[in-house]
Amino acid sequence: MKKLCYSAFVAFWSSIATLLALQAVATDEAPDTQAGAAVISLEELAVHNSEADCWMAIEGKVYNLSDYLPKHPTPASMLVPWCGKEATEGMRTKGYGRDHSPMAWEMLQTYEVGTLADGASAD
Amino acid sequence: MPVGLAHGVLWAVGLLPAAIAALALPGESLAGTSAVLNALGRVSGIAGLGLMLVAAIFSVRIPGIDRLFGGLTSLWRTHHLMGGVSFLLLLAHPLLLSLAAAEVSIGAAVTVLFPATGGLATWLGWVALLLMMIFLAPSFAFFGPPRYQRWKHLHKLSGVAAVLALVHTWWLARSIPAPWSTVIWSTLALAAVLALAYALLLARRAHRYPYQVVSVAHPANNVVELNLRPLGESLRYQAGQFVYLTPRDRTLSAGQGEEHPYTISSAPEEANLRIAIKDLGDASRAIQSISEGSSVDVMGPYGAFFPAHGNEAELWIAGGIGVTPFLGRARHLASVGHPVDIQMIYCVQDESRALFAEELRALSEQIPGFRLTMHYFYQEGPLSVDFVRVHCEDCGERQAYVCGPGPLNGLARQVLLESGLPRHRYHSEEFNLL
Structure with missing residues (x-):
């Protein structure tokens, strides 16, 4: 057990270091695109309100989640009502008061298509 | 109850939260590599914490209870193994979750481990894990054989680590269905708090016996046998059991006020208690020159080396x-x-x-x-x-x-x-x- 735990301890930090090194390299190769440049109004957002074409506004940013819906842990039908709408509440509470994980928030960034027009995010 | 079964029950209780979480996983959790890694990451975290709490709960030395488990040494062995397994699972936990996010991007994988904003729960988990590395380093001899007192002091960090890990889990909990999550973690946390309270408050009074050093025999130049006279109630024990002994002699060069385990060498019928101690470390070396007339505290008895009623060859x-x-x-x-x-x-x-x-x-x-x-x-x-x-x-x-x-x-x-x-x-x- 002593050797196993020590090996795991070393392997753990090696993995963390590898991951950080990979990130450093990856960032160099993939500079940010113009994601988030577009300003989107609530009217425009409301057009994308189906499972096949689903946009959501969350905390001032707009995301195109059409490709993601099939991958979501709970069935897509739970999310469709939020399509085309300001969905911060859904993201922050999952409908029962629990926030999504840091991983979920990070994944969300990859689907960003623009910023919600000023003043449009008020509930 | 057979000894093996008693130890099995400890493992089962420790793994129960993880079993419930695994059963509660939605079917989609197994669709795709990323989802499987994420599910494994969550379950390993839950299993690690469950085992850590159970290992903490039964590390409380209640004289007599250890006999159910074949003696304190046997119980320590399971504690040691369970702590090790918990450590392995908790090391895997963040790595698996991070790998699961790597499907999105390397950046996402790193952010899972080191969230930029609003990831307080994650950082609490990190502190808990780092504390665990510190308090387990001597237990698993990461940096050479441990020194007893340093090991003991560092091991107290486990309490802080457990609390932080519980907050981390409660905050992010979503794997175990809603009411059960609270019920399970509250029960385990409460049991841990009660066990600790017992160890710190009650046990010291209930199972601590004051004795006085009457004489010190020297069967060899690095061994003493202390002859102890009870100052109050006498310890009741069986031959071959051991106690934790705390010397109060202020002239000792080391180990004064520290408790260390030593075997009883006297017969239970004797009025006085005799304890033989070999110089094997700082405290046991210092105790070789303990003053006659000084007082000691004895806590116990522990161990189940010999059966209570044995008449076999x-x-x-x-x-x-x-x-x-x-x-x-x-x-x-x-x-x-x-x-x-x-x-x-x-x-x-x-x-x-x-x-x-x-x-x-x-x-x-x-x-x-x-x-x-x-x-x-x-x-x-x-x-x-x-x-x-x-x-x-x-x-x-x-x-x-x-x-x-x-x-x-x-x-x-x-x-x-x-x-x-x-x-x-x-x-x-x-x-x-x-």
Whole structure:
């Protein structure tokens, strides 16, 4: 057990270091695109309100989640009502008061298509 | 309840939250590599915390309870193993979650581990894990063999780590269905708090016996046998059990006010308590010069080396200071006077290292059916199957009790099993840190 735990301890930090090194390299190769440049109004957002074409506004940013819906842990039908709408509440509470994980928030960034027009995010 | 089953129950309780979480996983959790890694990451975190809390709860030394588990040493062994498994699972937990996010991007994988904003729960988890690395480093000898006191102090960090890990889990909890998550973690946390409160407050009063050092015998130049007179109620114990002893002698150069485990060498019928201590570390070295008249606190008794009621034929193998539980038992048998069938093999380097040999020889003449055989390393070499067979033809049919330094215990086990002793008849007691 002593050797196993020590090996795991070393392997753990090696993995963390590898991951950080990979990130450093990856960032160099993939500079940010113009994601988030577009300003989107609530009217425009409301057009994308189906499972096949689903946009959501969350905390001032707009995301195109059409490709993601099939991958979501709970069935897509739970999310469709939020399509085309300001969905911060859904993201922050999952409908029962629990926030999504840091991983979920990070994944969300990859689907960003623009910023919600000023003043449009008020509930 | 059989000892094996008792230990199994501990594992089952520790793994129960993870089992519930695994059963509650939605079907989609197994669709795709990323989802599987994420599910494994969550379940490993839950299993790690469950085992960590259970290991913490039963690390409380309640005299008597340890007998259910085959003695405190056996309980420590499970605690050590459970702590190790918990550590492995908790190391895997963040890595698996991070790998699961790598499907999105390397950046996402890093952010899972090191969230830029709003990830307080994650950072609490990190602090808990780093504390665990610190308090387990001596337990698993990351940086050389541990020093007892440093190990003990560092191990107290486990309380802080457990609290932070619980907050982390409660905050991010979503794997176990809603009411159960709260019920399970609250129950385990409450049990841990109660166990700790018991250890810190009640146990000190309920199982602590004040004694006074009446005299100190020196059976060898690095061994003392303390003769202790009860200052209040006497400790009740069985031969071969051990206690945690806290010397209060202010003139000691080390170990004053610290508790260390030592085996009782007296017979339970004696009015005074005798404890033999070999110089094996700072505290046990200092105690060699403990002042007569000083007071000590004794907590216990612990251990279940010998069965409470045993009338089978026995084989004893002792090495060095490991002779103490046998000495206590032989003194007890002499005062009881019943015939027994016991063969003792006492392994020492040479005659000068044979602690209490004179007394044991006298006891072997006094106790009907008790035979003592000396094994001198310088003459015979390491203990061998042949030696055991020559001196104990029917050793495979006996209950074997072994107590000595780690290497002797290992050798004796090997020799006895090779000589045909069934595994369940082998019993050993260790006196080193696991």
